[in-house]
Amino acid sequence: MDGTDPAPRLDLEGVTKRFGDGVAVADVSLALSPGEFFCLLGPSGCGKSTLLRLVAGFETPSAGLIRVDGRDLAGLPPHRRPVNMMFQSYALFPHRDVAGNVAYGLTNLNRADRAGRVRDLLARVRLDGFGTRRIDTLSGGQRQRVALARALAREPGVLLLDEPLGALDRGLREETQGELRALQRRLGITFVMVTHAPGEAMALADRIGVMDRGRLVQVGDAAALYERPATRFVAGLLGDVNLIPGRVSGRDGDWAVVETGFGPVRARASGPTPGEGEAATLVIRPERVGLGAGVGPAGTITDVTFLGERIRRQVRMADGTLLRASGPAGGHAPDPHGVGAAIRLDLDPEACRLLPA
C-alpha cells in the first residue's frame, strides 16, 4: 500500500474482549481500506469469529474502539450498524422463501422496488427464478448464495463473512472462491472474512491477518506472510516449513549467523529478532532447500515422496536433524537424489529467516 491511503473504512483500535477469566480478543488494532478484501486467519478458538461479532454488534468490547468511516459504533445495537454479516450456518429463515429471505432487510423500499432489487440480487448470485423456492429445497451451495445475496441486500459498507465457504464441499468451494472474489471486486464492498483455511485466505484476500490466542500476530499480503513470517506459528500455518533450533552466533544489521546442529547458517533477521548469543529458530520453506554438491552442510537423503508436480525428499543431517526439501518433479532420469544419496545443502541466505525460539 502506498502512503496516500484513503481514510479507513473499518478501523479497530485496541479492541479487547474478555469472557470471565479468558481473553477472546486481545488488543487488536487494524485499519481496512474501502474495497479491501481482508481475511482473518487462525485455528478455531483463536478469537477471529468473536472479533467479527464485535464488529457486527452481537458482543460488546471490553475495551477499544470500532469505527466505520470514522463513526464510532460503540453503543449501537446490531440493527443500527452500517455492516452486515453472513453467518457460517447461513441462518436463513426457514419460514420464508428465497425472495422473502433476500428481501428481509429491504424495509426502506416499496413493494415494486423491493421485488426488483431482489431479482437483481438473485441474478447476481446466479439464482434467477429461485425466488419462490423454499429454503429446505435448496442445496448447500444454493443456500450459501441466498445467504450472500441477503447479506448484500442493504449494500453495507463492510460485509462480515464467517467461514462463508466452510460448509461447501471441496470442488464447490474452489469454484465459489472465484465467484466471491469477482463479486467483491465488482461491488467494491470491504469484505472481512473469517477462515481457518490458509489456502482460502491466500487465494482470496488482499491482506491477511493471522490470529493466535486472541492476538493479531501478523498482517500482510499472502506473499509477505509466506516469505517473511513474524512467528513460528505464522510460518507453520501458511504451509510446510522447516523449523531448525539454533543459537545466534553473529549479527550484522539485518543478517545473522545461526549455529545449528549441522553447522552455521546465514539468515535474514529483520524486525524484533534474537540478538547474539540467544536461542533462535531458523525457518526455511522446503522448496527453498536446494540440494547440490557444493560446500554446504552435508546430509543423506532418507526418503523420497512423489507428489505429482513436486517431489518431496527427507534429508538427514550429520547431527540427526531431519529436513524436508521439495523440488519440481521430472527432468532427471535416473533421479540423482534417490534414497541413500549423499548431498550437500544449498541454503540461500535470503530464504532463511531468523525467528525467536
Place this chain on the structure above:
Amino acid sequence: MKRPARLIAVVPALWLAAFVLVPALIVLKISLSAAATAQPPYLPVLDWSAGPVGWGSFLEALDFTNFETLLGDALYRDAALQSLWLAGLATLILALLGTPLAHAMARSPARLQPLLVALVIVPFWTSFLIRIYAWIAILKPEGLLSAALLRLGLIDRPLEILGTQAAILVGLTYAYLPFMVLPLYAVMVRLDPNLREAAADLGASPIRVFWSVTLPLARPGLAAGALLCFVPMVGEFIIPDLLGGSDTLMLGRVLWSEFFSNRDWPLASAVAILMLALVVVPLVLLRESGTPDRNAVR
C-alpha cells in the same frame, strides 16, 4: 416398519383401547339409552348372544332423546357456549402471558434454565384442589387481594371477584400456565440464535425480530400449548365450581350435577359425548395448522 417396532406399538394401542376407547364406547352407549334416574342397567341392553336380528332391534331401540334434550334446552346450550367462551378467552390470555415468559426463559443464561423450568413445574407438587382453595382465600372480599389493595388505597371497598367469571379466568390462567409455557419454551429454546442475530443484523428492531422470526418459528409450540390448555379447560370442573358463581355454568359442572345430583347417567353421558365433540373439532383444526416445521429447529 419392522416387526419389533410394530410389537412395541401394540402395547400403547392395547392400553388406549382398554382405558380410552372401550370406556368411551360405553359412555356413548349409555348416552343413547332412555333417560332414567337410577343405576344401570339402562335400556336397551345389548345382548351379544341375540344374533344379528337381536343386534338390529338393539340399534332400533337406541334413544336419541338425551341429545334432543341437550340441544333443545337453553341451559345446556349456554353451558356449552360459556365453556367454549371461557376456555377460549383463557387460552388467549395464556398465550399472551406464556409467550413472553417462555421467550424470556429460552433467552436466559443456559445455566439458569433448568432452575426456571423447575420453578414452572413446582406448583404441581401441591395438590391442584388445595391450590384452587388458596385462590378463594386470595380472591374473597375479605381476602389477601382486597386487603392489599385497600391498604394501598387503590380501592375503597372490598373486591367482589369471587363467584364471577373473572375469578374463573384467574383460576384457569393460574392453573394452566405451565401447560402453555413448557411446550412454547421447548420449541423456543431450540431455535437457532443465529436466526435472531441475522434478523437484527439486517436492520430489524428487537420487536420486529420477535414478530417476524421468533413467533412464526415458535408456532408449533404455541399450537401445542393452546391445545393442552383449551381442551381440558372446556371440561374443567374444579375451578368453576370453587371460584365461579352459581350463575356460571360450565360443561364440567353440568356434567357433574347430572351424574351425581340428578343421577341421570344417560343425560350426563350425552353431555360427556357433546363435550368430546366440542374439543375434538379444535384439536383437528390445530393439528392441521400446527404441523411442526422441522427446519425451524436445529
